[in-house]
Amino acid sequence: MNAAAEVRHLTVSYGEKPVLMDVSLTIPCGSFAAIVGPNGAGKTTLMKTMLGLVKPLAGEVSIPARGRRGAVGYVPQSESIDRDFPISAYEVALMGRYASLGWFRRPGKADKSVAEECLRRVGMEKFASRQIGELSGGQQQRVFLARALAQDAEIYFLDEPLKGVDAVSERAIISILRGLCAEGKTVVMVHHDLRTVRDYFDWVSIINLGVVASGAVEDVFCERNIDRAYSRRAAEAAV
Amino acid sequence: MTAALVSAPRLAAGTLAALMSDYTFRTVALGAAIIGLMSGVVGCFSVLRREALLADGASHAALPGVVAAYLITGSRDAAVLLAGAAASAVLAAAATVLTARRTRIKFESALAVAMSVFFGLGLALMSYAQRLPGASKAGLARFIYGEASSIVMRDVCASAVLALMLTALVCVFFRQFKLAAFDPEYAASAGLRSGAAGGALTAMTVAVTVLGIQAVGAVLMSALLIAPAVAARQWTRSLAGMTALAAVFGAVSGVAGTAYSSLREGVPTGPAIVVTASVIAGVSLLAAPGRGIAAKLVRRRRLRRRVLAADMSVPEGLGRTPPDVSAAPEQGTHLVATPDGEGRPAATLDGEGRAAASAPDKDGRGGGSDAGGA
Numbered sequence: 001m002n003a004a005a006e007v008r009h010l011t012v013s014y015g016e017k018p019v020l021m022d023v024s025l026t027i028p029c030g031s032f033a034a035i036v037g038p039n040g041a042g043k044t045t046l047m048k049t050m051l052g053l054v055k056p057l058a059g060e061v062s063i064p065a066r067g068r069r070g071a072v073g074y075v076p077q078s079e080s081i082d083r084d085f086p087i088s089a090y091e092v093a094l095m096g097r098y099a100s101l102g103w104f105r106r107p108g109k110a111d112k113s114v115a116e117e118c119l120r121r122v123g124m125e126k127f128a129s130r131q132i133g134e135l136s137g138g139q140q141q142r143v144f145l146a147r148a149l150a151q152d153a154e155i156y157f158l159d160e161p162l163k164g165v166d167a168v169s170e171r172a173i174i175s176i177l178r179g180l181c182a183e184g185k186t187v188v189m190v191h192h193d194l195r196t197v198r199d200y201f202d203w204v205s206i207i208n209l210g211v212v213a214s215g216a217v218e219d220v221f222c223e224r225n226i227d228r229a230y231s232r233r234a235a236e237a238a239v
Numbered sequence: 240m241t242a243a244l245v246s247a248p249r250l251a252a253g254t255l256a257a258l259m260s261d262y263t264f265r266t267v268a269l270g271a272a273i274i275g276l277m278s279g280v281v282g283c284f285s286v287l288r289r290e291a292l293l294a295d296g297a298s299h300a301a302l303p304g305v306v307a308a309y310l311i312t313g314s315r316d317a318a319v320l321l322a323g324a325a326a327s328a329v330l331a332a333a334a335t336v337l338t339a340r341r342t343r344i345k346f347e348s349a350l351a352v353a354m355s356v357f358f359g360l361g362l363a364l365m366s367y368a369q370r371l372p373g374a375s376k377a378g379l380a381r382f383i384y385g386e387a388s389s390i391v392m393r394d395v396c397a398s399a400v401l402a403l404m405l406t407a408l409v410c411v412f413f414r415q416f417k418l419a420a421f422d423p424e425y426a427a428s429a430g431l432r433s434g435a436a437g438g439a440l441t442a443m444t445v446a447v448t449v450l451g452i453q454a455v456g457a458v459l460m461s462a463l464l465i466a467p468a469v470a471a472r473q474w475t476r477s478l479a480g481m482t483a484l485a486a487v488f489g490a491v492s493g494v495a496g497t498a499y500s501s502l503r504e505g506v507p508t509g510p511a512i513v514v515t516a517s518v519i520a521g522v523s524l525l526a527a528p529g530r531g532i533a534a535k536l537v538r539r540r541r542l543r544r545r546v547l548a549a550d551m552s553v554p555e556g557l558g559r560t561p562p563d564v565s566a567a568p569e570q571g572t573h574l575v576a577t578p579d580g581e582g583r584p585a586a587t588l589d590g591e592g593r594a595a596a597s598a599p600d601k602d603g604r605g606g607g608s609d610a611g612g613a
Contacts, residue, residue, distance in 0.1 A: 015343070048424075051424075051427070051428040052427065052428070053424050053427055053428060066430065068430075069429065069430040069431070070429050070430060071430075072428055072429060072430065073428075073429070074424070074425055074428035074429065076422070076424060076425060080422075080424065081421065081422055082287065082289075082421070084472070085287055085420075085421050085478075086472060086475060086476055086477055086478050086480070086481050087417075087421060087477070087478060088476065088477070091477075092421075095418055095421075095422075095425070098414060098418060098426075098429070098431060099429045099430060099431055101414075103412075103415075104411070106414075131476055144425075147425070151429060153429075157428070
């Protein structure tokens with residue numbers, strides 16, 4: 001089993017209190033992996049640390065794909081961007097091609113058609129000329145997904161891409177991500193809805209400050225582990 | 240009466256011609272235009288990156304550097320004084336960033352403290368320096384409110400060279416700057432060095448700010464960065480358009496402000512330039528099509544009238560709505576409508592394109608109550 005991402009003894013802290021404590025987990029190549037855990041468990045922090053956006057206090061992250069530019073795709077939460085930025089959905093999707101362009105080359109015809117094609121795949125082709133701020137949260141999320149698709153990465157990180165998305169688009173997004181996995185790509189996703197974990201994913205990491213369990217869904221996604229993750233904070237507070 | 244009306248434009252034209260033939264005015268106006276142009280370009284990125292405050296801090300913090308440079312070297316040369324200005328602006332910026340990073344104090348608070356401390360220090364040093372023999376001739380006070388008339392041809396040439404370099408840099412690396420301003424985290428995750436682009440943008444902001452304080456003054460310089468950018472944002476939907484337009488607005492403000500202050504005795508150039516830029520921004524905020532306050536009001540009233548009219552024919556509206564929603568399950572119409580839980584009004588109005596799309600997010604609450612009340 002080749003690891004697409006590996007985290008060893010990771011501790012992350014913004015202030016004095018650690019957000020992640022001694023986290024170690026592996027995500028195998030080609031898997032569709034969920035990161036689940038209660039609010040404030042450190043899911044987004046774990047993802048950002050894996051992407052190299054947050055510096056860990058201790059421990060290390062190894063993602064072989066980071067060696068090639070553009071091989072790591074990231075779909076941030078849509079709240080993280082400025083809604084008033086003067087940019088169209090198409091321009092955002094085209095940004096996915098930047099990594100393969102280098103410093104001076106401008107996006108060519110091929111890049112432009114890839115961007116259009118990716119917008120079509122997420123069902124946003126009709127909104128190509130819309131300003132990003134004119135789109136709803138779920139639509140923005142899909143435009144960011146199109147950007148990541150345009151990048152043609154090897155491993156994709158998505159931070160709650162289903163937040164504020166209706167049932168129809170949720171199914172569409174999941175089928176796109178499954179398609180990526182079928183092509184041998186790895187998809188890691190912060191996920192909130194425990195009811196759909198079994199249906200969507202083949203790998204799951206349950207975290208809350210530390211790793212509660214991490215492995216194949218059928219092996220580790222059980223009542224006991226979920227209870228442990230979702231009551232640990234409460235138990236700590238009681239002590 | 241008629242004679243006065245006829246002669247007014249002729250008089251104005253005459254004054255303008257007289258101004259244009261004046262060498263000093265031409266030099267000063269050109270210098271102010273170049274500074275305005277650069278401020279417009281750089282300001283767009285500052286505003287979009289929410290770094291506008293940093294420019295304000297840098298311009299205020301530049302003051303003690305100007306006076307210190309004079310006290311140490313005794314030189315009146317603008318280049319020497321501006322070098323001092325840059326040094327103290329950078330020092331203040333470094334102190335701010337370090338404070339924000341090492342302590343729990345927020346960036347804005349740290350900036351506010353650094354800005355006040357440096358500006359206060361500048362004023363104190365200034366009043367000490369003014370008492371020294373010969374200091375009044377050095378014209379240090381011009382750095383507070385700006386005095387474009389102190390611009391000489393050599394300054395114009397220097398800033399023209401800088402403006403050319405800056406424009407070339409922005410044109411060549413426009414893509415990188417755009418990404419760094421829009422989504423630096425995404426850029427970093429994809430392995431693009433957005434840190435370098437972001438750093439270059441900050442450096443450019445500080446450089447332009449410091450350069451501008453001679454003409455516009457430490458107190459008001461940041462307004463010349465912000466106002467043209469804010470005005471330009473109102474008229475365009477692309478970053479390239481916004482940058483170009485802000486450059487034009489900045490340059491126009493520079494020339495118009497200089498002209499006004501040369502015609503009116505006792506009006507300093509800095510405030511005149513900044514007031515011009517603010518007037519442009521104010522008009523843009525009010526009257527720009529699409530994003531302007533007036534246009535929004537009109538659009539909203541029209542929308543309201545249509546909602547009310549649609550409700551008059553309730554049976555037809557009700558009969559039409561469900562097929563509208565289900566007709567295009569894969570299409571965007573459906574997706575615009577549902578997440579806000581205001582499916583019906585949004586779906587029926589969606590044919591109207593932009594009006595409907597902007598209704599749920601900005602006027603979501605109001606739109607809902609309209610529909611409910613009717």
